[in-house]
Amino acid sequence: MSLTIQSVSTELLRVPLQQRTITDSQSTVTDVEFLQVTLRTNEGVTGYGMNWSYTTGLRAAQVMIDENYVPVLLGQDAILRKELVRKMFFSNHFVGRVGAARVGIAAVEFAMWDLACKAVGLPLWKYLGACRTDIKAYSTDGGWLSWSEDDLVRDAVRLIERGFDAVKIKLGRPDPREDYQRIAAVRRAVGPKIRIMTDVNCAWSLATARYWGAKLADHDVYWLEEPMPPEDVLSHAELQRAIPIPVAVGETLFTKQSFRDYIVSGGVGIVQADATKLLGIDEWLEVAALASAYNLPVIPHTNVQQKLHVQLAAATPAALMVENCYESLNEMWEEPIYVKNGWYTLPQEPGVGLRIRPAVIQAHRIG
Numbered sequence: 001m002s003l004t005i006q007s008v009s010t011e012l013l014r015v016p017l018q019q020r021t022i023t024d025s026q027s028t029v030t031d032v033e034f035l036q037v038t039l040r041t042n043e044g045v046t047g048y049g050m051n052w053s054y055t056t057g058l059r060a061a062q063v064m065i066d067e068n069y070v071p072v073l074l075g076q077d078a079i080l081r082k083e084l085v086r087k088m089f090f091s092n093h094f095v096g097r098v099g100a101a102r103v104g105i106a107a108v109e110f111a112m113w114d115l116a117c118k119a120v121g122l123p124l125w126k127y128l129g130a131c132r133t134d135i136k137a138y139s140t141d142g143g144w145l146s147w148s149e150d151d152l153v154r155d156a157v158r159l160i161e162r163g164f165d166a167v168k169i170k171l172g173r174p175d176p177r178e179d180y181q182r183i184a185a186v187r188r189a190v191g192p193k194i195r196i197m198t199d200v201n202c203a204w205s206l207a208t209a210r211y212w213g214a215k216l217a218d219h220d221v222y223w224l225e226e227p228m229p230p231e232d233v234l235s236h237a238e239l240q241r242a243i244p245i246p247v248a249v250g251e252t253l254f255t256k257q258s259f260r261d262y263i264v265s266g267g268v269g270i271v272q273a274d275a276t277k278l279l280g281i282d283e284w285l286e287v288a289a290l291a292s293a294y295n296l297p298v299i300p301h302t303n304v305q306q307k308l309h310v311q312l313a314a315a316t317p318a319a320l321m322v323e324n325c326y327e328s329l330n331e332m333w334e335e336p337i338y339v340k341n342g343w344y345t346l347p348q349e350p351g352v353g354l355r356i357r358p359a360v361i362q363a364h365r366i367g
């Protein structure tokens, strides 16, 4: 059996978040953009992939797919995925070796994995070979920087009542003393057993991260995420040597070599690889293997791509849990997954599971 690609189509949509406007230290998020890629084959099997961005920017990835990658893909066997990814990458590497170029390739790569899984009738995690049948979730849905301290505490308590035992809180207010007080308030409200993660979204200097990162240990913070710009590996390594809390990075690292540099230099304690930023699932698995060789936990970054990362985590012994965020968008997927009592249950449908419902595409399509 071959999976010859007969057509490639892309659809760009912008979906509003049905909740209060949210902010972290860098972004105000009112909408999420999605780029759906559809691969049709001569065997009648159809593969779906997607990628995402906040509010705007994916049109660049769509143009790269339509102009550069479609000629690479048409008439080719999707099982030769790794070779096709290499060809797509070099088709426009003078324009973008990272960023939109990779985001577009990843969307196509997921669709090729979807075809492979459907051809054998297995969900991704079973196709890969699994080490678990469910996985713990932690929630980011209540910890936004724009929340008042009262709202922050109320949301943390609400999430714990629903069964979560781990919540993430955004940091990066103009005065870090405020961040510290907000974490102290959440810790007082939730008690000692709940895990509290923190996320700075790259806003701090090394001096700020050293001082306040160390102070966060007063409240038993489980990790400090993206304290500084991701390009600055050396500062992260210096920070990780100086503070007792694990430093978490990965959501803005686009290459396995970036992860290698972080891991070898000691700049990362929690590996948050995200297949939507890498060249797809194959490169994610390489990063996960590298992390495992260094005895580092892998806790994938997700916001809308939980279905994908829950399955990758199920096939990765070093994965401890998976992020949960933007639950208001769950219903846009053809086959959504949900968290119950703080745990994800793995999907049973064949494929990767990134198909957006046609009615949602129709309602929100912008390109």
Ligand SMILES: [Mg+2]
Residues within 6 Å of the ligand: 199, 201, 225, 226, 251
């Ligand atoms: Mg983050």
